[in-house]
Amino acid sequence: MSVAILRYTLNERVNHWIGGLTYMYCLATGLAFWSPYLFWLAVILGGGPVSRFWHPWFGLVFAASVFWMHKTWRRDMLITSVDRTWSKSIRFYIRNEDQHLPPAGRFNYGQKVFFWAMFYGIVLLLVSGVGLWFVESIPWSLRWLRYLSVAVHVGAALITIGAFIIHVYMGTAMVRGGFTSIIRGEVSPQWAKTHHRLWYEKVTGNASPRE
Amino acid sequence: MSQATLNIRRISGHAGTPPGAGVEREEQVCKLVDTTTCIGCKACEVACLEWNGYSFRETVFQNSYQTMPETAWNYWNLIKFDEHERADGTMMLLMRKDQCMHCAEPGCLAACPADGAIVQYTNGIVDFQQDHCIGCGYCVSGCPFNIPKFNQHTRKMFKCTLCSDRVNEGLEPACIKSCPTGCLHFGTKEDMKELAETRARQLREHSNFDKAGVYDPAGVGGTGVIYVLHDVTNPEAYGGLPSNPRIPWVVKFWKGPLKWIGNLAMIGGVIGVTLHYLRFGPKQVEPEKNGDGRP
Numbered sequence: 001m002s003v004a005i006l007r008y009t010l011n012e013r014v015n016h017w018i019g020g021l022t023y024m025y026c027l028a029t030g031l032a033f034w035s036p037y038l039f040w041l042a043v044i045l046g047g048g049p050v051s052r053f054w055h056p057w058f059g060l061v062f063a064a065s066v067f068w069m070h071k072t073w074r075r076d077m078l079i080t081s082v083d084r085t086w087s088k089s090i091r092f093y094i095r096n097e098d099q100h101l102p103p104a105g106r107f108n109y110g111q112k113v114f115f116w117a118m119f120y121g122i123v124l125l126l127v128s129g130v131g132l133w134f135v136e137s138i139p140w141s142l143r144w145l146r147y148l149s150v151a152v153h154v155g156a157a158l159i160t161i162g163a164f165i166i167h168v169y170m171g172t173a174m175v176r177g178g179f180t181s182i183i184r185g186e187v188s189p190q191w192a193k194t195h196h197r198l199w200y201e202k203v204t205g206n207a208s209p210r211e
Numbered sequence: 212m213s214q215a216t217l218n219i220r221r222i223s224g225h226a227g228t229p230p231g232a233g234v235e236r237e238e239q240v241c242k243l244v245d246t247t248t249c250i251g252c253k254a255c256e257v258a259c260l261e262w263n264g265y266s267f268r269e270t271v272f273q274n275s276y277q278t279m280p281e282t283a284w285n286y287w288n289l290i291k292f293d294e295h296e297r298a299d300g301t302m303m304l305l306m307r308k309d310q311c312m313h314c315a316e317p318g319c320l321a322a323c324p325a326d327g328a329i330v331q332y333t334n335g336i337v338d339f340q341q342d343h344c345i346g347c348g349y350c351v352s353g354c355p356f357n358i359p360k361f362n363q364h365t366r367k368m369f370k371c372t373l374c375s376d377r378v379n380e381g382l383e384p385a386c387i388k389s390c391p392t393g394c395l396h397f398g399t400k401e402d403m404k405e406l407a408e409t410r411a412r413q414l415r416e417h418s419n420f421d422k423a424g425v426y427d428p429a430g431v432g433g434t435g436v437i438y439v440l441h442d443v444t445n446p447e448a449y450g451g452l453p454s455n456p457r458i459p460w461v462v463k464f465w466k467g468p469l470k471w472i473g474n475l476a477m478i479g480g481v482i483g484v485t486l487h488y489l490r491f492g493p494k495q496v497e498p499e500k501n502g503d504g505r506p
Contacts, residue, residue, distance in 0.1 A: 035470065194494075
């Protein structure tokens, strides 16, 4: 076993968890406002009025966190020709037949798609959320903006929830070592070589031929 | 203000059937506003403030009789003044008492996510229960009449209660009590409809208002406040009274089909990843030496 590789800096990890925890708060309170059958979520989080009070503020922190991620990871997240090739073989990834996949960089195609879904999701949630927050400030003559805010907020939230379910599943259950890496920051060389070979070769300068 | 729960027909944000729904049957109540005999004295506004314990608000001068642009969280009843030019060039001052319409199908209640924050009694009154209100403002988006208003200080929504506290004790609403011309009436929906139709017929046949009629919009299932208008084909002239008010389709879609689509997608997502794990399991890291990564 050789020495561990740093995958996420402390700043990246702290920011990821600021984003993750504020998102989960917004998710829980948002689901409470989504359905009467889930309103108990607001009750256990301190009641409806308190949930409604904090939801937009936590949302702002989440947005700030995602914008910071965008600033930090923007270049790593660009979808390249490598990703387009990878995406054509995504069925192998789903079936855990990774040996048939082209090597990935620091982030694979799926992670990049998740990032951009979350990024554009939060942009829509932020803009529509301001509309919902200050709904009375939208004049009656522009009331279509009130309705648009509702539709966009709900639609974007559902998209991020779908992405979130897959993200949590893959980060915890499916890709072992991923969860540890976002907590402690480190992965083993074997892990890096298996899941992100191009990135592994770049950070180690170790261009070992594949197969 | 909550009264007997047995008299509730609909509850906002409620999981399951409203307790006691349909146990007691009551007559639908209705307020009739005859705009053709309103003189714009604002006595109804004052009576509303007095009964509900609010003080007068600051006014905005708009070169007209209009004291403020719209109702407010502590000003539930406002006469809308409109200078209307008729086809023959003569001028009419249209005056319409604006307040919550107490829709049979309330958009505010449909949009509200908080359990019991908006209720509809069996007598048709739609009432906000501020102790259950979470201050989200969804009712603002649901209302086709721009009525619910937010109190920044208490973070609760307010609007006309149709004096549900008075009506519950067998009294008529405060505004009705104060009207000096008798343009306001209160009674059962059936009686008020008949009175309104009689008045509209009188206007058509004897007063040269051949388009006079009753405003009781079907798009929201009829309302608990109905108007007699000189020209029922142009309600917009009366301070922007919508000609065909409906619950916004976005709100209906959001609270109807989208709820099902969203719930199925979310549950499907959780089931999907679970099945994936059961079928394919976790990804293995390739051993240090060559190999295909399979155990």
